[in-house]
Amino acid sequence: LWLAIFEHLPFRTLHDITLTCQSFRYLAQPPLFRSLTFCPCSPDTNNQRFIHRLETVERTK
Incomplete structure (x- = not known):
């Protein structure tokens, strides 16, 4: 019964x-992740430094 109710609730309420x-929590998590929206962002200087460090770490492994 709870799962049927949770399916109709808005994201924030869920x-x-x-x-x-x-x-x-156990019952509400699957409906909470029933859809995923990916919004690419433009990298700023902080992200660029992080990406560079990540590439460096991967190359040294």
């Missing part, structure tokens, strides 16, 4: 429910 108790 997120709040996962914080209520462990049982609700």
Whole structure:
């Protein structure tokens, strides 16, 4: 019954429910991740430095 109810709730409410108790978290997480939106961002200087360091670490392995 709870799962059927959770399927119809908005994202923010579903997120709040996962914080209520462990049982609700277990039930509410699958509907919480039923869709994923990927929004690419333009890299700034901080991201570029991180990417460079990551490439350096991968090459030294």
